[in-house]
Amino acid sequence: QVQLVESGGGVVQPGRSLRLSCAASGFTFKTYGMHWVRQAPGKGLEWLAFISYDATNKYYADSVKGRFTISRDNSKNTLYLQINSLTTEDTAVYFCAKDPNWEPLYLDDWGQGTLVTVSS
C-alpha cells in the first residue's frame, strides 16, 4: 500500500531555512506527480506546491513563490521541500501527498505530516 513518510520538521528560528523530506513507498514513485500541503494550528488546508513525475513542471502557491522550492529524487523515491526565510506564519503541519496523475489534480494519498514550529 502507498506509504508517505515526512521528516525534517522541528523548531527553527525565524529567518532560518529548513528542508523537509517525504519518503515514498508502495507505488511507482517516478510516475506520479506529488504535492506539499500545510495546515497551521487550528486552521484549514493550504496547497503549497506541485512537482510533475519527472520534475519538469513545478507550480507554487503565490504565498510561497520564491521562498519555497519543491524537488524530487526519483532514484531515492523521495520528495523535498526547501523553505527559506522562515517566519512565524510558516508554523504548520506539512503534508506530502500523491497525485493520481502527472498533472496537478487532487490528492489521493497523504503522509502523516511533519510539524514545523518557527519560534525564537
Add this chain to the structure above:
Amino acid sequence: DIQMTQSPSSLSASVGDRVTITCRASQGISNYLAWYQQKPGKVPKLLIYAASTLQSGVPSRFSGSGSGTDFNLTISSLQPEDIATYYCQKYKGVPLTFGGGTKVEIK
C-alpha cells in the same frame, strides 16, 4: 485565482440525519472538484473526485453532486464516525484551492 467558499462553516446534526455541505467556486470549474474528510487529529482522506466519483473504499452514504460553480457533499445518514471537518478542493488549473472547511458534529 478561483476562490472556494464552503457553507456552513459548522453544523450539528443527529445520528441518521441527512447532511449537506455546499461548496461554491468564484468561477466555473466544470466538475474539477474533490472532497476530503479530516477526522480530529488525523490526516485528510480523499472522499470524492470529479465532483461525484466516490473514491475506492468510501462508504456509499457519501455522495457528491454539482457542476460549474455549485457543488454539494451529502451524507445520507450521519454516523458517529463521520465526525470530521470536510474540505472541498478545486483542481481546474493551478493554484489548487481548498475551501475553508465545514466541521460536522453530532447533536
